[in-house]
Amino acid sequence: xxxxxxxxxxxxxxxxxxxxxxxVMVLALAVYALLYPQPYRGEALRRTxxxxxxxxxxxxxxxxxxxxxxxxxxxxxxxLPDFPAARRAVFAREVSGVLVVPEGFERELLRxxxxxxxxxxxxxxxxxxxxxxxxxxxxxxxxxxxxxxxxLVGLGVDPTIATAAVDPLRFTAIPLFNPQEGxxxxxxxxxxxxxxxxxxxxxxxxxxxxxxxxxxRCADDGTAMAGPFATVAGKLLAYLxxxxxxxxxxxxxxxxxxxxxxxxxxxxxLLFTVPFIVATGALGLVVAAVFRKxxxxxxxxxxxxxxxxxxxxxxxxxxxxxxxxxxLAAPVPSTAAIDGFVALGQLGASLWDVxxxxxxxxxxxxxxxxxxxxxxxxxxxxxV
Numbered sequence: 320x321x322x323x324x325x326x327x328x329x330x331x332x333x334x335x336x337x338x339x340x341x342x343v344m345v346l347a348l349a350v351y352a353l354l355y356p357q358p359y360r361g362e363a364l365r366r367t368x369x370x371x372x373x374x375x376x377x378x379x380x381x382x383x384x385x386x387x388x389x390x391x392x393x394x395x396x397x398x399l400p401d402f403p404a405a406r407r408a409v410f411a412r413e414v415s416g417v418l419v420v421p422e423g424f425e426r427e428l429l430r431x432x433x434x435x436x437x438x439x440x441x442x443x444x445x446x447x448x449x450x451x452x453x454x455x456x457x458x459x460x461x462x463x464x465x466x467x468x469x470x471l472v473g474l475g476v477d478p479t480i481a482t483a484a485v486d487p488l489r490f491t492a493i494p495l496f497n498p499q500e501g502x503x504x505x506x507x508x509x510x511x512x513x514x515x516x517x518x519x520x521x522x523x524x525x526x527x528x529x530x531x532x533x534x535x536r537c538a539d540d541g542t543a544m545a546g547p548f549a550t551v552a553g554k555l556l557a558y559l560x561x562x563x564x565x566x567x568x569x570x571x572x573x574x575x576x577x578x579x580x581x582x583x584x585x586x587x588x589l590l591f592t593v594p595f596i597v598a599t600g601a602l603g604l605v606v607a608a609v610f611r612k613x614x615x616x617x618x619x620x621x622x623x624x625x626x627x628x629x630x631x632x633x634x635x636x637x638x639x640x641x642x643x644x645x646x647l648a649a650p651v652p653s654t655a656a657i658d659g660f661v662a663l664g665q666l667g668a669s670l671w672d673v674x675x676x677x678x679x680x681x682x683x684x685x686x687x688x689x690x691x692x693x694x695x696x697x698x699x700x701x702x703v
Contacts, residue, residue: 326553362501392454527607
């Protein structure tokens with residue numbers, strides 16, 4: 320136990336005194352906490368600009384344009400005389416879509432005939448495309464239903480029956496766990512876990528490769544007797560102590576400050592953090608032992624950061640990935656951790672509900688810790 324305590328103290332001291340490590344494990348987390356969530360504070364795209372080419376110029380077409388501009392999803396940035404002018408506006412990135420109201424729009428509506436609208440939306444950015452398409456289609460359906468209901472009433476149909484005839488199946492969508500339907504509420508909880516993982520991996524990798532990494536075994540405070548197991552255990556306890564302060568900031572405080580919906584309790588989240596930190600820290604020890612140079616660690620971690628992002632299952636559904644991609648994602652702690660933290664925090668799940676993810680993280684912790692002990696034993700034998 321003395322050896323574990325000595326390694327623990329030495330590793331904490333190195334974290335706080337080595338400038339590159341402190342910058343990654345502490346300062347970088349502070350910078351990310353301040354800057355990373357800012358672009359997502361709007362949550363959902365609002366008032367996406369579009370152009371309208373009104374070839375009908377009737378009361379019905381102008382009413383449609385007015386309602387579009389009043390909707391929260393799109394804003395009519397310009398009314399252009401013809402389609403070539405609207406196309407130039409799209410290519411100049413002045414608008415994200417063009418709505419063409421054809422000639423005879425009102426006449427066909429009053430006849431009870433289909434009066435098609437043509438929407439040309441920029442699908443190169445799918446969030447913008449979805450918002451524009453949703454906003455235009457919603458307003459178009461509403462206007463069409465009202466016109467048809469008025470036509471039926473004019474023919475002598477009871478207003479209640481006329482309304483039911485044009486909208487026989489009322490559909491109400493209720494967004495669960497993300498009532499704002501916000502992109503920030505979706506992406507930030509997962510991104511916070513990835514940030515914690517990457518900063519810890521890089522920091523532990525630097526600790527294991529910078530000068531003084533092996534000094535704990537030849538210090539004058541009795542740590543010379545620390546064996547491989549005590550060395551790894553002491554280091555993992557140091558990482559747990561540090562992340563025990565920093566992780567709640569990312570997993571509890573920041574979601575609260577940025578208004579991310581939260582139904583779960585504090586204790587299950589904190590308990591779930593322990594195997595995640597241990598698995599990530601042990602993986603970092605293995606990375607440091609394998610690559611041995613600080614620059615190699617930084618290059619490798621920078622290279623795998625984006626693959627970890629895409630393999631984590633929130634950029635693209637994990638179930639929709641090819642089997643090979645799922646196999647590659649399984650050994651990464653964030654893959655199980657993201658699902659677990661989201662379930663515990665946003666969905667109000669219990670630890671028992673995420674027991675599969677807990678078991679995965681415990682297994683990864685055991686495997687990576689065993690690998691770190693073996694590599695540490697080899698390193699100690701090489702120094703003898």
